[in-house]
Amino acid sequence: MVSIGGSILIPGDGDSSYIEDLACMLKRAAEGRCLFVVCGGGRVSRYYSDTGRALGGSVEQLDAMGIMVTRVNAALLRIALGDRASTGAPDTVEQAASLREEGKVVVMGGTAPGHTTDAVATMLARELGARTVVNATSVDAVYSEDPAANPDAERFSALSIDELAELVYSQHDAGRSSVFDPKGVRIAREEGIDIIIVSGRDLEDLEAAIGGLPVKGTVVRS
Numbered sequence: 001m002v003s004i005g006g007s008i009l010i011p012g013d014g015d016s017s018y019i020e021d022l023a024c025m026l027k028r029a030a031e032g033r034c035l036f037v038v039c040g041g042g043r044v045s046r047y048y049s050d051t052g053r054a055l056g057g058s059v060e061q062l063d064a065m066g067i068m069v070t071r072v073n074a075a076l077l078r079i080a081l082g083d084r085a086s087t088g089a090p091d092t093v094e095q096a097a098s099l100r101e102e103g104k105v106v107v108m109g110g111t112a113p114g115h116t117t118d119a120v121a122t123m124l125a126r127e128l129g130a131r132t133v134v135n136a137t138s139v140d141a142v143y144s145e146d147p148a149a150n151p152d153a154e155r156f157s158a159l160s161i162d163e164l165a166e167l168v169y170s171q172h173d174a175g176r177s178s179v180f181d182p183k184g185v186r187i188a189r190e191e192g193i194d195i196i197i198v199s200g201r202d203l204e205d206l207e208a209a210i211g212g213l214p215v216k217g218t219v220v221r222s
Helices: 015-029 042-054 059-084 093-098 117-128 161-169 174-178 182-191 203-210
Strands: 002-004 035-039 105-108 132-137 158-160 194-199 218-221
Touching: 002 117, 015 035, 015 059, 015 203, 035 059, 035 117, 042 059, 059 105, 093 105, 093 117, 117 132, 117 182, 132 203, 158 161, 161 182, 161 194, 161 218, 182 194, 194 203
Parallel strands: 002 035, 002 132, 035 105, 132 194, 158 218
Antiparallel strands: 194 218
16 A cells, blocks of 8 residues: 655656656566555645635635546556556545455545545555555655754654654644644554655665565554
């Protein structure tokens, strides 16, 4: 179960080359298993949300646009995967789970307003009975603070789910909430799902995480 941030897929810099390399890696990782991938919206989604908000859009309208962007990103990845992508474009975790097939990669975006694709990934993991969610994000690990804002932020190689929850729910540092969606953390804690956070542009580390090998990122045990 892999969650890939939209800012990783479409940062606006060498996107097609990266997506092609990502697809090749996912095909290898799907050998002998079915791999599930949830795509986020990233900066494109934020652009539409910001523009829609300036135009007076409601929260529901902004969320709906964000979900559409995640589904477009998912469609782009399915193109790169070719015939190794599962047939269909699931809109719910139940639909995604029904597409399980060995050797295939099931790719989806968001589902409904009110939660991010990180939460969708943990909901899909719950539906599948999967024990791990790999989160491919724009940072290479979990930090005590936003490392872009504070270069001296503490980097964690391992955390408990309770420790991650404390970081995510802390309100005195808004940057902490970006590591993983709070609803996703809650589901992971309730269901005993581990979370591995790695740099999405480090395909070697991402493949290691999917394969259950040691990673350079952060392993969160529930």
